[in-house]
Amino acid sequence: MSLIDLSKQVALGVDIGGTNTKFGLVNHRGEILAKGSIKTDEYEKVEEFIDALYEKVSPLIKQYFSEKQFDGIGVGAPNANYFRGTIEQAPNLRWKGVVPFAELMTKKFGVPCTMTNDANAAALGEMMFGAARGMKDFIMMTLGTGVGSGIISGGKLIYGHDGFAGELGHTIVKPGGRKHWSTGSEGSLEAYASATGIAITAKKMRAEFPDSMLNDYREEDIDSKVVYECAKKGDPTAIEVFRYTGQKLGEALANFVMFSSPEAILLFGGVIKAGDFILKPTKLHMERNLLPIFRNKVKLVFSELDEADAAILGASALVWEK
Template identity: 35%
Template sequence: MEKKCIGIDVGGTTVKIGIFETDGTLVYKWEVPSRKEENGAYILPDVAASIRKKLNERGIPMDAVIGAGMGFPGPVQPDGYVEVCVNLGWRDLNPQKILSELLDGMPVRSGNDANVAALGEMWQGGGKGCHDIVMVTLGTGVGGGVVHDQKIVAGRHGLGGEIGHIHIREGEKETCNCGGHGCLEQVASATGIAREARRKMVAKPDASVMRAYGDAITAKDVLDAAKAGDSLALEVMDTVCYYLGWALATISMTVDPEIFVIGGGVSKAGTFLTDWIDRYYRELTPISENKGEVRLATLGNDAGIYGAARLILD
């Protein structure tokens, strides 16, 4: 039997799991709920039991599996140790070691979920064929991952790819989750875009289709309005894309990736969004025409399981 590998993406609500061929073909994927009772003590046993069951159902013997990779929402030390993972309730444990023991010593590696998603997009997504990519995930927050020479740059203190907390906007008065003022996440996350729209509607009296949504406006509403030509929504998105382009420009002058991949829910706006980001990014890096392209992510919510599976192939 062809060797397989397993990718596990542990989220706050569900754990996504995929069985892959070593060439990156997804064989089968499923989800289990993330049981967060007792500080998330059931999560890894649930994952292990579910993997045994699915492998058994599909007639895949354990020894046909090279290993499993795992991403979770928090900082991971190089040996897999996790000091704290707020979303799962974990504290002071080594999840990769625990899962390996639960799976008869199967090799398990792990990483931060946003970093792992970047690896997935490099392997089989928007960055396929590239070895050096930077992914920016525009979701509720802004996450990111830097992949250099096909490996995650996790950083010496787990801060590699913390693109959302790049300080980018002077004069911001509100405080970011990280304690900062003016982080990229504050303006370019779904939450940030909606907030920017609310601010804009207060600051300017102009008519706008956005006003129908009031304070309940979402990033999608803003993007739809901008696509329809609403001038206030266009102003909001101009601000958002300016700061995103600026952030890519600083990253380009630091690690100069082959490509940038934009993912997350906000990226469903497609090239309307990425072309706009690209314009500012190019404007702010006049040093050379020859630089990383801006592309869309293609794996959606599966980037995490792809990247996790890829982790174990090194």
């Protein structure tokens, strides 16, 4: 009799973005043993994309592992449906309609393929390998160009009846507020708390305050990084941009807490590089809007996963989730 050495069981984690697809072979300890990437938008047909991925991945599998150690494939992709294994009407991908992605992958690779959206995958990655190890109830917020989320309740991802649950970036935080550039909704969290939203806020606020350092930059150069640089130098307008953003984010988080009562909220993505400029007002306005029974209990935690690897780790965690 021999014990199974978990470090020798391996999964393929695939993170599909509009431009690039990253992949990695990950073991049960969350170590990435080999990785690479291909261009997503070079392939007009999904079958060509999968063929190209297979050509890159299969030599790595053959080189490092026996086939029986290969447990399966996990995929994080925009508009991916966990229940159906499909990518559905993804606006940023060339493959239109409903793509039976998991089925095509299994046919090609000969192992099971599980998929979900990228933020859900990131939440699983944090639970298995990151800051949420040991937690059974938490919410993962990814604050980048957009705002994504993954919700873990009772140790399981919330998928909802159709596999599309956890679109917290699109919840409305200010009814009748800022119009979203892509969805058209008014006052969604993403319209304020994404890097895109922060740039919009900064452009509005600098127009009101001609003395602000933010006016030293060209319109097209204003982004959340520039706002952070100005805030660090003490520019009150830049600081106010993050305070306002944090207020909107904190108000939204309070509502999420009263929904699923998580132990922690994990924050991930470019926006959180602003550190206390955004974290302090976020915490203040979250606490202020909570019922007393929830106050001073929910941890706001920064992700512990390396940003470059988080999506791959998260996708691979899908394989071992069940």
